[in-house]
Amino acid sequence: MKILIVDDEPHLRTLIQQTLEELEDEGVDLITATNGEEALESIQQEQPNLVFLDVMMPKKNGFDVCNAVKNELGLKNVHIVLLTAKGQEFDRHRGHEVGADMYMTKPFDPDALVAKARSVLGLPA
Amino acid sequence: MTAPTLKALLSSRSGGASVFNAIRQHLAPGICIVDASGRVLVGDASAAVSGEQERTAITHDTSTLGYVIGSSNQASAIALLLKHLADRDSENRALASEVLHLYREIHLIEELSEQLAPLLNVEAVAHSALEQAQKMISATYGSIMVLERADSPLSIAASVGNHSGPGGAEIASLGPGSVFAKSILERGIGEIINDCVSDSRVPFSDRGIKALICAPLRAGQRTVGVITLGDSAENASYSAADLKLLNTIALQTAAAIENSFLCAEMVETARERAAYAAELQAASSVQQLLLASTSRPTPGFRVDSVYLPASEVGGDFFFVSPAPDGSLTAILGDVSGKGLTAAMRVAMILGAVRRENSYDPGEILCSLNDVLIAQGQLGFTTACCIRIALDGQFTLANAGHISPYISGQELATPPSLPLGVAANQSYELVRGTLSPSERIVLLSDGVPEARSENGELYGFDRLGDLTKRPASEIAEEARMFGQEDDVSVLAITISELS
Numbered sequence: 001m002k003i004l005i006v007d008d009e010p011h012l013r014t015l016i017q018q019t020l021e022e023l024e025d026e027g028v029d030l031i032t033a034t035n036g037e038e039a040l041e042s043i044q045q046e047q048p049n050l051v052f053l054d055v056m057m058p059k060k061n062g063f064d065v066c067n068a069v070k071n072e073l074g075l076k077n078v079h080i081v082l083l084t085a086k087g088q089e090f091d092r093h094r095g096h097e098v099g100a101d102m103y104m105t106k107p108f109d110p111d112a113l114v115a116k117a118r119s120v121l122g123l124p125a
Numbered sequence: 126m127t128a129p130t131l132k133a134l135l136s137s138r139s140g141g142a143s144v145f146n147a148i149r150q151h152l153a154p155g156i157c158i159v160d161a162s163g164r165v166l167v168g169d170a171s172a173a174v175s176g177e178q179e180r181t182a183i184t185h186d187t188s189t190l191g192y193v194i195g196s197s198n199q200a201s202a203i204a205l206l207l208k209h210l211a212d213r214d215s216e217n218r219a220l221a222s223e224v225l226h227l228y229r230e231i232h233l234i235e236e237l238s239e240q241l242a243p244l245l246n247v248e249a250v251a252h253s254a255l256e257q258a259q260k261m262i263s264a265t266y267g268s269i270m271v272l273e274r275a276d277s278p279l280s281i282a283a284s285v286g287n288h289s290g291p292g293g294a295e296i297a298s299l300g301p302g303s304v305f306a307k308s309i310l311e312r313g314i315g316e317i318i319n320d321c322v323s324d325s326r327v328p329f330s331d332r333g334i335k336a337l338i339c340a341p342l343r344a345g346q347r348t349v350g351v352i353t354l355g356d357s358a359e360n361a362s363y364s365a366a367d368l369k370l371l372n373t374i375a376l377q378t379a380a381a382i383e384n385s386f387l388c389a390e391m392v393e394t395a396r397e398r399a400a401y402a403a404e405l406q407a408a409s410s411v412q413q414l415l416l417a418s419t420s421r422p423t424p425g426f427r428v429d430s431v432y433l434p435a436s437e438v439g440g441d442f443f444f445v446s447p448a449p450d451g452s453l454t455a456i457l458g459d460v461s462g463k464g465l466t467a468a469m470r471v472a473m474i475l476g477a478v479r480r481e482n483s484y485d486p487g488e489i490l491c492s493l494n495d496v497l498i499a500q501g502q503l504g505f506t507t508a509c510c511i512r513i514a515l516d517g518q519f520t521l522a523n524a525g526h527i528s529p530y531i532s533g534q535e536l537a538t539p540p541s542l543p544l545g546v547a548a549n550q551s552y553e554l555v556r557g558t559l560s561p562s563e564r565i566v567l568l569s570d571g572v573p574e575a576r577s578e579n580g581e582l583y584g585f586d587r588l589g590d591l592t593k594r595p596a597s598e599i600a601e602e603a604r605m606f607g608q609e610d611d612v613s614v615l616a617i618t619i620s621e622l623s
Contacts (some may be wrong), residue, residue, distance in 0.1 A: 109232040
């Protein structure tokens with residue numbers, strides 16, 4: 001089982017990794033990408049089960065990546081959670097349009113993040 | 126927070142891995158790195174197996190993460206490097222952990238805000254806030270106490286945990302008698318007591334609690350209560366960060382409690398208004414019934430009467446009654462004031478009029494005056510009373526009321542005080558004769574005092590002509606012009622002479 005963490009800010013990647021670290025003992029691999037293009041390559045190569053995808057990124061934003069994954073590549077089984085700034089209703093609507101499975105606002109709730117990962121991967125709560 | 130592992134440090138994900146990988150290729154032969162369990166992570170596995178090589182521990186805090194096996198000087202330097210990388214990784218993890226903890230707090234605060242927003246009941250707000258506070262700050266006990274008004278005592282709106290302290294005693298520090306809570310109220314600043322044993326504000330019975338934290342609930346300029354948490358765990362203590370968090374919770378809770386108080390006030394006011402409106406409606410019904418029975422048929426006379434109150438209940442009244450000799454006695458008056466008080470006075474006056482044995486207008490007014498003086502009622506009542514015989518001869522007495530009109534002409538009456546102002550009054554009688562073609566009209570000041578939208582008073586100049594019209598038209602004219610006061614019109618005509 002694999003989780004891909006995509007964020008151009010290194011400290012946020014670290015935070016999400018540290019939040020999900022407990023899952024590594026349960027057979028989950030955590031992989032990271034620093035921008036949209038890298039994310040697309042990684043998704044095609046690694047075929048992660050779950051992607052935490054930041055929206056505002058250089059070289060392809062999160063919406064474009066999600067659209068490419070869900071609609072152009074047809075990888076419907078990759079569960080995508082968009083990470084967006086709080087209160088941006090426009091982002092939510094757009095995320096729905098490109099096929100995102102869920103969105104979370106930043107700063108994220110660590111417990112909700114872990115719970116979502118466990119739910120998608122079928123791990124016990 | 127999990128401690129770093131040597132494997133994680135040396136993995137490609139670790140920031141330190143890039144540093145180590147740069148020198149990895151330059152490792153001397155025979156050097157290998159193993160983790161604490163002896164598993165080889167880097168280098169020559171045979172060196173680990175042989176057991177003959179020197180082992181340099183890689184430490185972090187008081188733990189040994191692994192060993193660098195090898196006897197060259199490189200081994201010590203590598204162990205030192207790896208120790209440094211472990212220390213740095215640990216610091217980063219601690220920072221990340223702190224940030225994640227803050228993220229959790231932010232979400233719990235947002236959750237609290239969303240929970241409190243729709244609540245309009247003080248107890249519900251307090252329970253929700255206390256529940257959320259316990260998720261963020263370690264506490265065995267807690268309470269929220271509120272002040273309904275600045276001068277009212279504290280009362281418990283919510284409490285959590287076992288409210289009975291050690292030994293079965295109540296936890297005084299969480300209750301309305303708490304010296305600690307009162308000191309917080311007075312000072313208006315939150316505080317921590319981490320040594321409950323030696324603090325004089327914590328009673329001896331509460332010494333089972335190791336630490337207390339309390340913050341005022343301030344909504345703008347007003348303090349509406351306090352929130353207190355206590356922890357009885359061994360080595361329990363609260364920090365400045367806890368107090369800051371509690372103050373944030375207190376701020377949101379205070380606003381929600383203040384809203385609840387305001388809502389309760391509004392509901393109470395609305396109830397009182399509804400009750401008053403119901404009372405007015407009931408009084409209006411009673412008054413309508415009373416006035417409907419004030420005009421008794423009097424053979425030989427035609428009586429037209431109209432009553433238009435300005436609101437639900439009015440202060441005008443009239444009464445028409447036949448005398449034993451066939452004459453008619455009528456009175457029309459206006460009670461000062463408005464609302465239920467005026468309506469009650471009307472009911473009292475009508476009752477007195479019904480009980481009156483005399484049919485003489487002057488005597489009737491004197492009796493009414495005596496009744497009102499005896500009641501000690503505030504205000505005054507104007508009234509005009511007339512007795513008309515079957516042959517048209519009439520006597521009339523006036524107590525400060527508008528003069529009546531006969532066929533459009535004002536009938537002058539001597540000046541006099543209204544009823545209820547001074548005792549022992551007498552009212553001069555005016556005598557005259559009403560012919561069959563004439564009509565006498567008594568009316569209240571609601572007619573001349575009607576005021577149009579542009580402020581024009583109807584006045585007395587037009588009143589003469591107006592009184593030639595039927596009673597209903599007189600009243601309607603006043604209403605259409607701009608009714609501001611009760612309108613009453615009583616028009617009497619002799620229908621036949623004896």
